[in-house]
Amino acid sequence: MSQHGTAIDRGLLDGPPANLIDGRFHPLPAGDAIASRNPSVPDDVVWQAEERLADVDAAVAAARAAQPAWNALGRDAREAILRRWQEVTRERAPRMAELITLEMGKVLSESRFEANALAGKVDITLGEHSAGRISDYEVAAGETKSGHCRYKPHGVMAVLGPFNFPAHLPNGHFVPALLAGNAVILKPSEKTPGVGQALAEMAVEAGVPAGIFGLVQGGPAVAASLSGHDGVDGVLFTGSWPVGRRILESNLDSPGRIVALELGGSNPSVVMPSADLRQAVTECARAAFATSGQRCTCTRRIILHADIADRFLNAFCKVASTIVVGPGDSEDPVFMGPVVNAAAVDDVLAFQSDLHASGGRILVEASRMDRPGHFVTPGVVLVDGFSVDRDRECFGPLVQVAIVESLDAAIEQANATRYGLAASIFTGDDAEWDRFFDDCRSGCINRNTGTAGASSMLPFGGLGHSGNHRPAGAFSVDYCAYPVASMVERGGAAAPPAGMLVKDDWFGA
The missing domain is CATH 3.40.309.10 (Aldehyde Dehydrogenase; Chain A, domain 2)
Structure with a gap:
């Protein structure tokens, strides 16, 4: 492995800078609009390319087309793919740790911890403390009537990642989102695009179906387009309060769109x-x-x-x-x-x-x-x-x-x-x-x-300018699905209430 040059030169990425749309990597134009550099050696470019704003529409369209079939697979099938994701992240953890340190500078021991946490998130998400929070249940509502709570995915979830934990924190959003039956589009921090591409490469290797995991690289314009897109059903953001505030403003007229903000702290x-x-x-x-x-x-x-x-x-x-x-x-x-x-x-x-x-x-x-x-x-x-x-x-x-x-x-x-x-x-x-x-x-x-x-x-989230009561951690699955209540009558003896007349002979022979 080369000790100098870009992430590709060092063997840390499989291909050149690209967006992932409908299961295929689409190379980005050469340029430096989006660029990451080694903070320890700023002359060393890690990843750079131009952004392509039109890819947001394409990624959303692919996700919307693919999501119903992904949900129809059922939880067991989705769990199996997440287990494969777990295997791939374990195999690639050394490369991921090196890339995290190369791109954002944290000490290698911290990067190794972060890279290894990707696999651990699957166990946590599939465990009772997390997945159990969106488990269906039934209650008695009468002699022949029952009440049911079942959960549905939102649809297409936009994940806007931070630079400080560029792998672990996006992973903390999209693993529960995928489990619940959503499609995911990741927009990494423009400071750590290489780590974002590595996550997308692992998703393809793990066999996540085409369109269910998308990647769009870019800066504020791409983030704004994705977080306010009519085809997006949820925005999961980790970053600063000023950016979180702009996301809230852009979604004021979309009250049905889930917005989960994990912001800063003093x-x-x-x-x-x-x-x-x-x-x-x-x-x-x-x-x-x-x-x-x-x-x-x-x-x-x-x-x-x-x-x-x-x-x-x-x-x-x-x-x-x-x-x-x-x-x-x-x-x-x-x-x-x-x-x-x-x-x-x-x-x-x-x-x-x-x-x-x-x-x-x-x-x-x-x-x-x-x-x-x-x-x-x-x-x-x-x-x-x-x-x-x-x-x-x-x-x-x-x-x-x-x-x-x-x-x-x-x-x-x-x-x-x-x-x-x-x-x-x-x-x-x-x-x-x-x-x-x-x-x-x-x-x-x-x-x-x-x-x-x-x-x-445990749950993870804050109050005030630190978030909007959408805790991540073990509770992140909460904002990845919504409950639907149903009343089911299994008998046929509906009794007309006082003041209502229903005669049998009105229904013919």
Whole structure:
């Protein structure tokens, strides 16, 4: 395998840049409208091509034509194809992990975890905690009458993927969507088109029928066309609140179209005097700087009780300042790879400057590393407090810290956000945990572990600008099918109600 050049040169993709429509790959024109580069070596192009907007219509038409037969196959047949998908993803996991690191920069250990999670999602989706949520059931409704709940697929689902988990998060949408009988069209992030193509290649190898898995590459124009298309029955999006807001706006006149938004977070961690400080420091640092701060669940705000603030900060700042930053594929131990592009570095440094200008005290300075690549070191800024009007998600390795005098104040500060995705409290006191759980506004609330790192066996989603009550994870199947209620009469003794006359002789012989 080549150690330089594009993903194809390195043997990580089977073919040139292309869209997948009706089971066939359609090569895209040469160009650089959509391009990904190795964040560690930005001169290295990983994938590039022009987009083709007309392919959206073609992909939707193919999906609509193929979906009824896919649904008619029945769940057992669809499960068999998903099991084949599971086998293919296992076989290709090493290639996928290398491609993820090459295209978005995360350290190889994280990429391997992500690549292996593709197969694991099938087991989770087919398990009782997930598939059981759309299982048909029957209830008695009278001596000869029964009530039935059965589930139908929506039809064609558009999956708009993110760059930070470019394989795992789209997979978390389309595996349950396919199980429920939907067709899927994937539009990967324009920052990670190569991973999107790899997913499509695996779908073909797994034997997913033509038209049931489509791929359209592109930027905002393609995303807008797909998410607002009349032939799309659902939009499953992972990304930022501003883009999620545009998707909601484009679907205001389509109330029957399911829209599931998995958005960002300004996630707090509270540390109380009863906490194990070593545990708290370790987990807060891990959750703040994992994936170079490019997870929606990364800890953005740390809220310290005054009684332990000095001890925590002394240790936390030492940890932050000694984190090893380097290429994701380094043979040496590296915790943080580069951020995805130069703009991401600029955003981190600009936010740090804004915090400092408004009175924040820089305890550990985030700085651009003097080397090729989009590398930035972790940053820690002490602020007076948090407020909704100053709330902002900085998608990088920068964390703010505030000090409070009580649990009441800590909860107030934790809730001082437009978001509500993940939150943690570090405490040895059960009463403090119960109070925090009851009063914290968040979709994921942890105790004595960081905000980053969720279980796919549980629901995953947030409140406010973090989502729209469509939790993913084990609950993702919920937005992939809808329930239909039926009343079935097996007898023939319909009794006319009072005030209605029905005579037998009106029906003839």
